[in-house]
Amino acid sequence: MKQLPIMQVLPDLKKILSASTAAVLIAEPGAGKTTGTPPAFLDEPWMAGKTILMLEPRRLAARSAALYMAACLGEQVGQTVGYRMRMDSKVSRHTRITVVTEGVLTRMLQSDPSLGDVGLVIFDEFHERSLHADLGLALALEAQSVLREDLRILIMSATLDAERVSALLGGAAIVDCPGRTFPVETIYAPAGNDAVLEQSAAAAVRRALAEQPGDVLVFLPGEREIRRTQRELAGGSLPAGTVLRPLFGQLPQAQQDAAVAAALPGERKVVLATSIAETSLTIEGVRTVIDTGLRRTQVFSPRTGMPRLTTVPVSKASADQRRGRAGRTAPGVCYRLWSREEHARLPEDNVPEMLETDLAQLALELALWGVPGPAALPWLDPPPAAPYAQGAALLRQLGALDAGGAITPHGRSMAALGAHPRAAHMLLRAAALDEAPLACRLAALLQERDLFKGPADQGSDITLRVEALLAFERSGASGSADPAALRAVQRESRGLLAQLKVAPETMPGDLSRIGLLLSFAYPDRVGQKRGDGAFLLSGGRGAAMREGQPLARSAYIAAAGVDDRAGQGRILLAAELAEADLLLHHADSLTEERAVFWDKESGSVKAHRRTMFGALVLKETTHERPDAEEIEEVLLSVIAEEGLDMLPWDKGTAQLRQRMAFMHTVRKDWPDVSDEALLNTLGDWLRPYLQGMRNLRDLQRLQLSRALEGMLDWNSRQTLDREAPTHITVPSGSRVPLDYSNPGAPVLAVRLQEMFGQVDTPRIGMGQVPVLLHLLSPARRPMQVTADLGSFWRSTYFEVKKDLKGRYPKHYWPDDPLQAVATSRTRPGNK
Known part of the structure; x- marks a missing residue:
């Protein structure tokens, strides 16, 4: 010391x-x-x-x-x-x-x-x-x-x-x-993109044993890679006296001690270790480090909703820590199985777990501590708000927090287990049903890597994984499953069984309850069959599994693994869930919903009552009759969604709306009858006229003009008739309709002969707006467009007259249009 x-x-x-x-x-x-x-x-x-x-x-x-x-x-x-x-x-x-x-x-x-x-x-x-x-x-x-x-x-x-x-x-x-370290030479020895990890690591060990003195420490991601590298080295030629020592967290203590202790005289030790050898350990005799540049870490997996082990590149800081292991007792060498260029691209340091993991467990711990949220405590890096809120929402769904965010007695029991809240909730519910042996194995399976090479190899049914685990426990046979993964799951499940005071050798009974247990952990991932392998999840998301799987025919499933893609996800792990179990064991989470809705197929308002589990409709009846107010609300919402074109806009109603729109351009205190304004105020102007209506046919009988006029008082209606008239009487005596389709410029389309004697352009809107005159030929073809009739008579008329006189020689084309008699006939006095 x-x-x-x-x-x-x-x-x-x-x-x-x-x-x-x-x-x-x-x-x-x-x-x-x-x-x-x-x-x-x-x-x-x-x-x-x-x-x-x-x-x-x-x-x-x-x-x-x-x-x-x-x-x-x-x-x-x-x-x-x-x-x-x-x-x-x-x-x-x-x-x-x-x-x-x-x-x-x-x-x-x-x-x-x-x-x-x-x-x-x-x-x-x-x-x-x-x-x-x-x-x-x-x-x-x-x-x-x-x-x-x-x-x-x-x-x-x-x-x-x-x-x-x-x-x-x-x-x-x-x-x-300062530390007590010796110089370490760094040798970059990239293994190549297609190289198999354990083969590259074994080749580097053989090189180090040939080139360097002392013992060798090899950093590998996890137990699986350690075991494979150990087999690769044991199957080849190693120098006499070389001993292989694995070193990882779940290894029996005696074997860990052997890895850390100094080699016996005449022996050279090769330690195959995970990141546990990175810090706080001095492994006697190590002069060479071989670093594969990978580490196994827990990150939040959106697929499972829980932390999951994954393999990632090390950071530069971790690589330097590993390199330093070679210089603890003498000068050493570090072989890095990547290039200098790859090293430059490594992150400087590991991302704090706080910033990239699921925060449900943190939210549970803070609730147990008795604070309202992260802001009440000091942090080096505060928990991100959105993941924390997501974690708290999950805890409320699991019954760990009440509506006010305080921890419940069930939440205290969950926290005492120390497992992820999803797993803890499942374990407690399972224990109450005497299904703890099965739940502990499920929880362990969910927190370790998949037993099989990939979900596609063995299908999405997690029951197959449970069966493989039980076979391994009974006989030690691993079949097509990964032995290292099986051992890790077995160790974890035994620890959970011990916490629940259940004998480790207690075997599960009814495997058909796997789906029920998963539904406790994943109440947001109960899936209802849509067809063709597609399911609607109770959380509202769509998901599907690979075609041809027996599980795809199930009416209900509980999904433990869903990929991270947006839109319709892919179901990776699930189990069938019996509808009777869903109704019985999730009764507290079922909601009764009575809804009045628009049925597009029949074009009418209907009512139904639904039993819901999240976004899933478990039962539905549609024989109820909605009351008048409910019908009106639905009709208004449908019109708001589909648009005003649903309403019966006949010619007169359309013109009334256009005239009102014109008045709004003249006086802003007049009602706004644009699409946006009418849709935003549907309840004010349309509701009184929807009484007794319930379907599309009824809507077509709607007296829409009365509804629009209802927006005006008596004085405003008189003003509308006076200042936005439907017709204007022209000098010939004809009543010519006004076109308000462009409210900013109403159009009067009239034959030129009928305007003889009219000095100025007619004006409307309290005299503020001249109408836009479309002066027509006797055949009602446009000859001139003007908003200044006086100017037209003084200049343009004489040019137009020449053309008209040539085309229509029998008609009356006076030299002085202001003194001429207006006529709607060929000539004045003609009948």
């Missing part, structure tokens, strides 16, 4: 935490911060005999750190130093340093917000920025602010934006500690 670089800065760190309640420690790899820091504070006066909690993101690192610190004290783990993680705990009443994993810290804070017996909370490797780490820090800061002013908080990392973290901690001091 004395040789660790961390020892150089511990005195300063002690002074800071004796005078303040927070600090940030940036310690380079090899500094010894994880195992050297916690013991140093046990005897500080402000500790007053209290305990230390250290959050370690990874289970293996947590266990290793506890074991190492205990060994340094000459004790067994569980005495002064212990650890607590899901389904594994080594603590006693003597334990003063407890290394915990993320979910455990959240549960401890929720059960005792004051952390009464804790003096210091350490967040190690905080740069990994998991959701639970961010949540744990937010809750700890809240506890410190409200309940425990004396609680100390220490943030530790090798790579971190220290200034931002310091600001979150109220300006906490930052301590830098």
Whole structure:
């Protein structure tokens, strides 16, 4: 311990935490911060005999750190130093340093917000920025602010934006500690686009064993790739004395210890590890690192509605952490199985889980904590508003939150399980039905990768996956399923069974209830058959499955996996759901809806009563008679949707509307009868005339002119007749109709001879608007268009006269039109 670089800065760190309640420690790899820091504070006066909690993101690192610190004290783990993680705990009443994993810290804070017996909370490797780490820090800061002013908080990392973290901690001091590392040469050795991962990794191992001294650490995405690479290496020629050591989180502890321990004399060790070896672990003897550049991480999957494991490229920061593993005890080499160009395109750092995951679980934890939302707590990166609102809405649907957003007793039970809310709700409902053994296996299947290579290989029916898992549990046979995936699902399901106090060997009974259990987890994804493999989901979305699958014939399904495409999605995983189960076990979620609607096929208003589950219509009756007000509302909405053309616009009604539109151009206080205005005010001017109507035929009998006139009082009607007349009497004595189809310029189409003697253009609209004269020939063909009759007589008439006299020699074409007698005949006096 004395040789660790961390020892150089511990005195300063002690002074800071004796005078303040927070600090940030940036310690380079090899500094010894994880195992050297916690013991140093046990005897500080402000500790007053209290305990230390250290959050370690990874289970293996947590266990290793506890074991190492205990060994340094000459004790067994569980005495002064212990650890607590899901389904594994080594603590006693003597334990003063407890290394915990993320979910455990959240549960401890929720059960005792004051952390009464804790003096210091350490967040190690905080740069990994998991959701639970961010949540744990937010809750700890809240506890410190409200309940425990004396609680100390220490943030530790090798790579971190220290200034931002310091600001979150109220300006906490930052301590830098150099590491104990040796130079590492980086060799870029791209494997090629078509290369198989395990083959590339095995080839790189053989090269490293031939070119470099010491042991080799290989970073692979997960257990499946580790097992395949191990088989690839075991099947080929390796130097004598080479031993292969897998290292991943679910590996038995003895095998983990063997991977971390120094190789025996005469042996060279090749450690095939996941990202758990990236930080907080020193693997003895490693001089070479081979990095495949991939990592397995949990991200929110819209397909399943829950976090799901996926493989993504590492960030530059992670790649540097991995590279540093080769220089912990001596100079080393790092082979990167990608090119320099590819390295330049890697993201600088991992995206905080808070910004890319489902936030339903976070919303549940905050409700359990008793705050109205994220704004009540301090965050390094606040939860995004939209995903958080989506998560809270799901919790209300699952019965975890009430309408006001407060946690319910059922929500408290869900939170106690620690599983995703969808899975937790399913497990609790299943336990009440004695179906916990089946539900635990389903929950595990949903949170791990698919047992089969792809949904297309084995169809969408999740029942096939359950059957494969049960066969594996009975006989160990994997069939066409992935053995590594089967083992992971089995471990997860056994852990869930233990939480529900069910014996791990208890086998499920009736597999036909899989669809019912899935419907508890996915009430928004109950599907109703539309035909040809298409389904309407209860959340309102359409989805379909590949043709030819037996499941496509089901009347109802519960979909656990739907792809992320917009529009009609593709169903990847589902199970058949019996209608009787839906009606019985979701009775509290069924709604009765009485609706009055327009039936396009019959062109009439009808009423029906529906039993609804979300967007699904489970039962429907259409024999009810709607009342008059309901009918009127539907008719108005149909007209608003279909448009005014549904109404009987005869010639007279159309002209009335045009005249009213003209008056609106003259005086803005007149009613606006444009399409937009009439549609926006349908209820005001049309409703009184819809009484007794219920179908399209009735609408055609509508006295539309009366409805329009109803918009005018008696004085306005008189003004309309006077200032927007239907006809104008011209000098010949004829009553000529006005055309108001263009309200801004009404047209009077009249034969030129009938206007002789008229000096000025007729005007309407309180004398403000001259009519637009279309002067016609005796054959009623347009000869001239003018709004200035006087000017026409003085000039243009004489040119027009020549043409007319030639075409119509029998007609009367006077030299002085203003003194001539107007006539509607060939000549004045003719009969």
